[in-house]
Amino acid sequence: MKNPYTELTIGMMRTGILGFGGGPSVIPLIRHEAVSRYHWLDDDEFGDTLAIANTLPGPIATKMAAYLGYKLKGWPGAIVSVAAHVLPSCIAMVFLIAFINVLSNSAMISNMIAAVMPVVAVMLGQMAYEFGEKAVKGLGKVLGITFFAISFLLLQVISLHPGIVIMMFLLYGAFHYKLKDRLKNKKTDRKEESA
Amino acid sequence: MGIIIPIGVAVFLAFFIANILGYGGGPASIPLMYDQIVTRYGWLDNTEFSQMLALGNSLPGPIATKIAAYVGYDVYGWPGFIAALAGTIIPSAVALIYLLKILRKYKQSPIVKGMSLLVQPVIAIMMLLLTWNMAADAVGSIGYIHSVFIAGLAFLALGKFKIHPAFVIILAFAYGGFIIPLT
Numbered sequence: 001m002k003n004p005y006t007e008l009t010i011g012m013m014r015t016g017i018l019g020f021g022g023g024p025s026v027i028p029l030i031r032h033e034a035v036s037r038y039h040w041l042d043d044d045e046f047g048d049t050l051a052i053a054n055t056l057p058g059p060i061a062t063k064m065a066a067y068l069g070y071k072l073k074g075w076p077g078a079i080v081s082v083a084a085h086v087l088p089s090c091i092a093m094v095f096l097i098a099f100i101n102v103l104s105n106s107a108m109i110s111n112m113i114a115a116v117m118p119v120v121a122v123m124l125g126q127m128a129y130e131f132g133e134k135a136v137k138g139l140g141k142v143l144g145i146t147f148f149a150i151s152f153l154l155l156q157v158i159s160l161h162p163g164i165v166i167m168m169f170l171l172y173g174a175f176h177y178k179l180k181d182r183l184k185n186k187k188t189d190r191k192e193e194s195a
Numbered sequence: 196m197g198i199i200i201p202i203g204v205a206v207f208l209a210f211f212i213a214n215i216l217g218y219g220g221g222p223a224s225i226p227l228m229y230d231q232i233v234t235r236y237g238w239l240d241n242t243e244f245s246q247m248l249a250l251g252n253s254l255p256g257p258i259a260t261k262i263a264a265y266v267g268y269d270v271y272g273w274p275g276f277i278a279a280l281a282g283t284i285i286p287s288a289v290a291l292i293y294l295l296k297i298l299r300k301y302k303q304s305p306i307v308k309g310m311s312l313l314v315q316p317v318i319a320i321m322m323l324l325l326t327w328n329m330a331a332d333a334v335g336s337i338g339y340i341h342s343v344f345i346a347g348l349a350f351l352a353l354g355k356f357k358i359h360p361a362f363v364i365i366l367a368f369a370y371g372g373f374i375i376p377l378t
Contacts, residue, residue, distance in 0.1 A: 058287025066288030089256030090264030104249035115371025117333035128322035147316035173313030177305035
């Protein structure tokens with residue numbers, strides 16, 4: 001199955017049909033299809049895309065779907081990808097409204113959805129761990145842990161919106177290497193002076 | 196207002212506005228959609244809106260698009276369905292594509308490299324908090340024992356045996372549908 005349209009349709013349809021619990025719960029599923037299974041992009045690129053997607057308004061999953069489709073096949077790819085992701089549940093919505101009482105009052109269905117939550121929690125946890133690992137690898141232990149603490153403080157303690165926190169980090173990130181170089185130069189200057 | 200706008204355009208605009216102002220993904224847009232659908236246009240009344248939301252929550256997939264699809268269809272048939280989905284999805288998707296295109300162009304610059312590096316700790320913590328919330332929801336609805344049992348199996352299946360998440364989710368469904376009622 002090398003046809004990118006077939007891959008996009010199957011991959012994004014699967015994430016649309018199995019993503020219970022709203023936007024964030026579908027992110028690990030999209031990551032699985034895009035990174036691990038079909039290699040549409042690597043993990044770093046996925047992380048960037050997710051971060052930038054969070055700084056923009058509107059639903060997260062459809063933005064991600066559109067970008068992945070666009071990356072593979074331009075605008076037609078974006079349309080196929082988004083359609084595969086949203087149409088099954090959107091069409092179900094139109095036709096199932098007649099059964100609304102059966103569906104939304106059924107204990108069996110609410111148990112089924114609730115039973116998926118621990119699975120989603122595990123997937124989100126794995127993603128957290130992997131991004132954390134990468135952050136520590138890229139930034140070093142001290143800076144990595146410092147930035148974890150700052151993120152936690154801003155997101156959980158102060159309850160700033162994730163989009164705003166990401167923007168703050170992006171802004172600092174733009175100057176990160178410049179600052180690092182300057183610090184390094186200062187250190188070497190000092191060493192040269194003392195030598 | 197004195198101006199009469201065609202209903203297809205009104206549907207598009209309503210969902211465009213609700214989603215472009217909804218910062219933080221689909222769930223953040225729900226109150227804004229309520230404002231457009233119920234308060235401004237009166238397409239649904241309060242009860243209909245909450246019934247629709249209940250149905251939406253028992254189906255998979257993004258919530259914002261499910262609401263758009265249902266209301267669009269209800270108001271103006273399939274053209275309304277398409278107009279509502281277009282208003283919900285297209286603006287932010289196009290913005291993301293162009294923004295990333297610019298960033299990817301300067302991939303090698305230390306500025307963009309620094310940005311992608313610094314975003315990782317935030318994403319990690321964000322995911323950690325989502326994990327925590329999801330776990331708390333699970334415990335709240337099916338209790339500790341079922342939650343820990345399912346999570347343990349899922350961890351083994353996904354992490355150790357590398358089983359596709361689709362199968363793990365389907366198994367969890369079956370567990371929720373058939374085993375939880377027995378206990």
